[in-house]
Amino acid sequence: MSFWESFLSALSEGSIITLEMLALAIPVSMILGVVLAVARVYGKKPVSAIAAGIVGTFRGLPLIVTLLILFFALPKVGVYLTPFWAAVTGFILCSGAYQSEYVRGAIRSIDVGQSLAAQSLGMNRRKEVLHIILPQAFRRALPGVTNEIIYLILYSSLAYVVGVSEIFGVAKHFNSLNFRPMEIFSTAAVFYLLMATVAYAGFRRLESRLKIPGLDVGR
Amino acid sequence: MTAPEIVLRVEDLHKSYGSNTVLAGVTFNVTKRETKIVCGPSGSGKSTLLRCLNLLTIPEKGSVWLEGIEVTDPSVDINKARQKIGFVFQDFNLFAHFTALRNVSAGLEIVKGVRKDEAKKIALEALQKVGLEEHAKKYPAELSGGQKQRVAIARALAMNPVIMFYDEPTSALDPQLIGEVLEVMKQLAREGMTSLVVTHEMGFAQSVGDEMLFMMEGRILERGTPTALITDSGNEVTREFFKSINKLYGRFEK
Numbered sequence: 001m002s003f004w005e006s007f008l009s010a011l012s013e014g015s016i017i018t019l020e021m022l023a024l025a026i027p028v029s030m031i032l033g034v035v036l037a038v039a040r041v042y043g044k045k046p047v048s049a050i051a052a053g054i055v056g057t058f059r060g061l062p063l064i065v066t067l068l069i070l071f072f073a074l075p076k077v078g079v080y081l082t083p084f085w086a087a088v089t090g091f092i093l094c095s096g097a098y099q100s101e102y103v104r105g106a107i108r109s110i111d112v113g114q115s116l117a118a119q120s121l122g123m124n125r126r127k128e129v130l131h132i133i134l135p136q137a138f139r140r141a142l143p144g145v146t147n148e149i150i151y152l153i154l155y156s157s158l159a160y161v162v163g164v165s166e167i168f169g170v171a172k173h174f175n176s177l178n179f180r181p182m183e184i185f186s187t188a189a190v191f192y193l194l195m196a197t198v199a200y201a202g203f204r205r206l207e208s209r210l211k212i213p214g215l216d217v218g219r
Numbered sequence: 220m221t222a223p224e225i226v227l228r229v230e231d232l233h234k235s236y237g238s239n240t241v242l243a244g245v246t247f248n249v250t251k252r253e254t255k256i257v258c259g260p261s262g263s264g265k266s267t268l269l270r271c272l273n274l275l276t277i278p279e280k281g282s283v284w285l286e287g288i289e290v291t292d293p294s295v296d297i298n299k300a301r302q303k304i305g306f307v308f309q310d311f312n313l314f315a316h317f318t319a320l321r322n323v324s325a326g327l328e329i330v331k332g333v334r335k336d337e338a339k340k341i342a343l344e345a346l347q348k349v350g351l352e353e354h355a356k357k358y359p360a361e362l363s364g365g366q367k368q369r370v371a372i373a374r375a376l377a378m379n380p381v382i383m384f385y386d387e388p389t390s391a392l393d394p395q396l397i398g399e400v401l402e403v404m405k406q407l408a409r410e411g412m413t414s415l416v417v418t419h420e421m422g423f424a425q426s427v428g429d430e431m432l433f434m435m436e437g438r439i440l441e442r443g444t445p446t447a448l449i450t451d452s453g454n455e456v457t458r459e460f461f462k463s464i465n466k467l468y469g470r471f472e473k
Contacts, residue, residue, distance in 0.1 A: 113312035116275055117371075120306035121326035121378060122298040131329050136316045212316050214360020 007174050007184065014170035015191055021084065021156055021166065022195075025091035026149055032092055033099030033145065034134065040100070041107050042129060051100075058097035064158055066090045071162035087159035087166075095152045102144035106137035139207075139215050146203040150196050157192070167191050223250035225284075226382050226413045227272070232281035234264075234271055234437075241267045242278065243437035249382060252411040256424040256445055259434030260460060265417040266309075268434070269384050272415075273297075273304045286381055302330060305375025305383040309390050311367040313359040313374075319346060319366075320355040323374045331378070345373035349403050365396030369403055376407075383407070385416040419464055421449055433457050 039051035058066060071086035081089060110133050118128040160169035171188040175181050227249040234242040241264045249255050257265050270276040272283050274290060274297050282291045290300040313322050324342035327333040333341070346352045349369035359367055368388055375383060385404065389397040401423050408414055408427040418424065424431055424445040431445040433452075441448060441457050449461050 111312070111315075113308060113310050114314055117306070117308065117312035117314070117374075119275060120273060120301055120304070121374070122300075122302035122330045123326075124298055127329050131325065132314055139316070213358045214315055 003178060003180070007170075007178075007187070010170045010174065011167060011187065011191065014165055014167045017084070017164060018156055018159075018166040018191075018195075021088050021091065021159060021164070022153060024088050025095065025152060025156070029092045029095035029099060029152065030145065030149075032096030033103050033148075034138070036096060036100035037103035037107060037137075038129060038134070040104055042125065054093075055097045055100055058093045059101075061094075063090060063094050063155055064161055066094060067158060067162050083159070083163040086162050087156070087164050091152055091156060091159075094155075095148055098148045098151075099141075099145050102141040102148070103137060105144075106140035107133055109140060110136050136215060139210050139212070142203070142207050142210070146200065146207075149203065150199055153195050153199055154192055223253070225249070226251050226253075226286060227415065228282075228284040229272065230282045230284075232268070232271055232278050232283070234267055234276065234278045240437050242271065244281070245434075245437070245439060246281075247432060247439065247442070249413060249415055251413055253429045254408045254414045254416060254427050256428040256431040257415065257417045257434060258419055258424070258431065258460075259440070263434040264437040265434055266386050269306075269386050269415070269417060272384065273301050273306060275306075298330070302326075302378055303381045305372075305378060305380035307368070307371050307375055307383065307385045307388050309387040311359070311364070311371045311391070313367055313370055315359055318356050318358055319351060319362065319370045319373075322359070322370055323377045326374065326378050342373070342377050345377040346370070348376065349373045350399075363396060364392045365399045368392065368400045372400075372403055372407075382413045382415065385414065385418065387417050387419070389418065389420060421445070421461070421464060425449065433460070 036051045036055055039047050040055070041048075043051060067087060067090040070081055070090050071083060074081060074086075114132055114136075115128060118132045123131070156166060157168035159166050160172055163169070165173070167188055171184050175184045178184070225248045229248070230246050232242050232245040233240075245264070245268060247255070257268065259265055267276060271278040272290075274283075278291065282289055284290070285300055285303060288295060288300065290297060314325060317325060320339065320342050323345050324335075324338040327338035327341060328335060343352060343355065346355055349372055351366060351369055351373065354362060354366060354370075359370070362370065372383075372388075388404070389400050392400065397420070401420060404414070404416070405423065405427050416423075416428070428445040430442060431448045432439045433441040433448055433454075435456060441452060441454050443452075448457060452458050452461070
């Protein structure tokens, strides 16, 4: 098999693993971002403090350190994660923490009058947040969240440090065998650029589908 | 003759923020089909009064009774009581992500658990009542101020409240849009909707108000028919207030 044949076939297997990690990490991190933001804004003191602690921790650690702790340190306390799951868990925690800040800001930006109106109709806090606040906050947070998800796609390449054979891991491995960095890393770069571009287009479409006159979305 | 049925009873209501006393013992009743007007200078406690009545603001002392149930009793489910009070705000406070129709049906669906198609039917009727059925599909940002406020009135009406509270409902509107909102409010009052209205619209007060409370520094300084208070008050403060309102708004509507 020629270099290109074996490289491209390994790379496409790697890209499937990358896509699998992202398919898990993107939706779950978005949910985590909303949950952490709601807990911080509306949670009682201990709940709000715990959420703030989670956000502060994973926003304050380099992702590479988080990944190494999840994979190499957790077994010392009896928690064993496969490379794949250590990476996915790290991505979710890191991206979720960042995304929650966009959602929290968006929740805070909704005019308090709408809360008063919801309460006056007899809505309890849960209904008010679920039906009135979050649908608007999510729309306002979406451009920032999109940015975080594009970062997430790019820093999924860090999964190689715990031994996941994703795109970058494959590229690095092939380069150490063949030492053709120009061809190898340029090809990997094209894969990432392609994924980021497709994701951006997808989220722009989501923005315009969710667009409502008067809400700052899809402009 | 039987005594008129009391819908809302307010007894000795107090509220202060730190050392700033906003309500210093307010007592009054609103009877069925009555339109009661509340007015007074800025900072006299009118808006705080309304918000204390449905506990958007918690009063420190005093009690509020709605149809014989004490809403200030901590064991009473305030969300149940609030469903019976239609609250119209100065700034409309429409839900920005809902169409006019959905703004009106939201309370029915989300709070009362009414089926979607049934809620939609009731909401359309409420929009019809305020003359906005052809705008049902528009979002708040696509409506004028007067239209927004009429949607807000429809939203309150759809819940089938026993009383409507209006908190300066026309103060945020351009002058040419005030009329359409007042017309709707007048029509409701004439149909017998019990209402408590904080307003400086003296024409409205005189045409449909049964009694007016003039508030000053957290107390009811004077009460009487709107015309008596506006044109013939024996109190110096009340007279001065209506003189300044008169100057600002021009001649009173007869």
